[in-house]
Structure formats: structure tokens, C-alpha cells
Amino acid sequence: MIEARRQQLLHRIVNAWDRVFDPATGCLPSPRTAGKSRCPETLSLHYALALLETSETSRRGRAESVIARVLDRQVHAALIAPLALMGLLLIWHRHRRRLMPDLQRRIKDRLLHDGAACVPLPTPARMDEAVIIAWIQIAAAELGDDCERLESAVHQCMELRTVIFPGATPGGEEREAGGGDESGMALAGLHAMAAHIRHPGVLRLVARLRETLWEYVAGRLGAGLESAAGDSVVLAVLFERTLQVEVPEFLPEADPVGLLHALIVDPGLLIPA
Incomplete structure (x- = not known):
């Protein structure tokens, strides 16, 4: 995906959120008026992130204001x-x-506080949720230079091996891989972890999990690109970025948060042949 195409999609997100921005609250509205069921804090912080990603100096003030609110x-x-x-x-x-x-x-x-308070999900859990919580815990421990918390976070991160497809839960039953949105957001989270954490053991684990998950989603390409991505905006854009082909004809509009994650995370690892 060329940068012009990435910026085009990024501005599509920003323009849509600009239209529903509430000057009275300084944030985006509740999910009832904003579409997909995301909490207002999630929508607003991703709006601020999208504003910053445009690299337009004129938008930085609103981004800072939204974060502060x-x-x-x-x-x-x-x-x-x-x-x-x-x-x-x-x-x-x-x-x-x-x-x-x-x-x-x-x-x-806030990251230090919430990272310490995040509770690991029971297994089996959704892949995307487990990856996000693992990253929050690792990132907060590294940010605070807290060796004790880092050791605990690394241990919890290793549990991702029981969550990412393929594999078995601790109880022994095989679990199916998640749908497109779940797989796509898990991939986006793993790529974010690879880009921003420092712990070598976790980086090695993330590389293996990322490769495993890419192999799974790439295996669905035999049924065609549209079938492989399904209704997942994240997978659609990750496919476009790794395969270097434009796929606007089935690019879903439903989830700007997922689209944003796919646009700002460098896929890095090419889809296996």
C-alpha cells in the first residue's frame, strides 16, 4: 500500500469522526450515535490517535484536547x-x-495505573482481547521499569500460546480460530507488540505467534481475497498492505477503529506463499 492510499483511508476515518465530534463534551458521542458498539473512551482516544497520524500540525491541538478530556x-x-x-x-x-x-x-x-490493574483473561479467550491485555501489561511494566511486574507480565504473556490458533486449551479441547475481526485485531496487536516492546523472550514469542496466525489467515486465500478477509476491515487492509494490491471493492465501512489499527501497524511479515 502506497502512502497516498494509506493517507486516503486515514482521512476517511478522520472526516467521519469530525462529523460526529461533540464540541460540548470535547469527545466523540456514545456508541448509540457513533455506529459500532465501542465505548466513548475507545472512540475518542482513537480519534485523537487518527488526528495525530495525519501529521497535520493544525490537528494536534484537538488531539491533545480530546486526550485530556x-x-x-x-x-x-x-x-x-x-x-x-x-x-x-x-x-x-x-x-x-x-x-x-x-x-x-x-x-x-494512566498507563502505569491501568497496566497494573489489568487482569488476565481466562482461557480460552478471544485472541484479540488476550493480545491487547498482554501488551498493556508488558508495556506498563517496561514503562515503569518495574522488574517484578515485568516478570509477572512476561509469564502472563506466555499464556498467549494457549490462545492463538492452532492449539489446545489447558483443558485439552481444541479451539477454533476466531473470525476475521478477531484474527485481524490479534494480528494488529501482535505487530504493535513487536514494534514497541523490548523484552527479548516476549519478542521471540510474538514472532512465532504472528507467523502462526499469518499462516492461518493466508491459508484462507485459496478461496479468494474477499472470502479470506470476510467482513473484517482489519484483515482486508492488512492483505492490501502485504499483497500490495488495492481491495476497495469489499473494504468494509463498519469499524473505523479496526481500520485505523490496520493502517498504523506495519504488517512487516509478508504473508507466506
Whole structure:
């Protein structure tokens, strides 16, 4: 995918969210008026991320304002939703140096707090949710230079081996791979982990899991590109980025959050032949 095409899709997301942005609250509206069932914090933080990804200086002010509003509204909340935290993590890793120092501090504090509070999912769990929580735990431990928490987070991360297809749950029953959205968001999460974490053991595990999952989704290409992606915007765009072919004819419109993740994560590993 050439950069012009990536920017075209990125601006499609931003323009759609611009239209529903609520100046009174400084955030995006609730899922009832914003489409797919994402919590307002998830939508708003991903809106801020998308604004920053455009690299337009004029949009940075709104992005900072949206992030600050979300953090203000969540100051007494025990935990921000994991997918919202993933958006905040990507803002931190990709754009923190462009943000005001006080906002950088607030983002870091929230990531440290919520990373410590994240509870691992029971297995079997959805692949995408398990990957997101594992990344949050690892990232927070590395961010805080907390060796004890890092050791615990690494142990939990190793449990991803029982979640990513193919494999068996601890109880012994075989589990099926998830659908397109689940596989696509799990891939996006694994690529984000590979790009932003430092622990060598986790990086080796992520590389193996990423390859396994790519092999699974690539195996569905025999039925055709459209069939392989199904209704998953994430897989559709990841296929486009790795295969270097444009697939707008079946690019779903339903999930701008998923589309954003596919656009900002470098697929890196080519789909196996």
C-alpha cells in the first residue's frame, strides 16, 4: 500500500469522526450515535490517535484536547477499557514527543495505573482481547521499569500460546480460530507488540505467534481475497498492505477503529506463499 492510499483511508476515518465530534463534551458521542458498539473512551482516544497520524500540525491541538478530556472524565474510573488503553499506548509510543509535557505525564501515569490493574483473561479467550491485555501489561511494566511486574507480565504473556490458533486449551479441547475481526485485531496487536516492546523472550514469542496466525489467515486465500478477509476491515487492509494490491471493492465501512489499527501497524511479515 502506497502512502497516498494509506493517507486516503486515514482521512476517511478522520472526516467521519469530525462529523460526529461533540464540541460540548470535547469527545466523540456514545456508541448509540457513533455506529459500532465501542465505548466513548475507545472512540475518542482513537480519534485523537487518527488526528495525530495525519501529521497535520493544525490537528494536534484537538488531539491533545480530546486526550485530556478523556483522562479528565476517567480520573475516578478504576480502569479504562482495554481497547481504549491500546489506543492510548499507541499515542504514547508513536506521538508522545509531539504532545505537551503535562499531557505526556498524565498519559504515562494512566498507563502505569491501568497496566497494573489489568487482569488476565481466562482461557480460552478471544485472541484479540488476550493480545491487547498482554501488551498493556508488558508495556506498563517496561514503562515503569518495574522488574517484578515485568516478570509477572512476561509469564502472563506466555499464556498467549494457549490462545492463538492452532492449539489446545489447558483443558485439552481444541479451539477454533476466531473470525476475521478477531484474527485481524490479534494480528494488529501482535505487530504493535513487536514494534514497541523490548523484552527479548516476549519478542521471540510474538514472532512465532504472528507467523502462526499469518499462516492461518493466508491459508484462507485459496478461496479468494474477499472470502479470506470476510467482513473484517482489519484483515482486508492488512492483505492490501502485504499483497500490495488495492481491495476497495469489499473494504468494509463498519469499524473505523479496526481500520485505523490496520493502517498504523506495519504488517512487516509478508504473508507466506
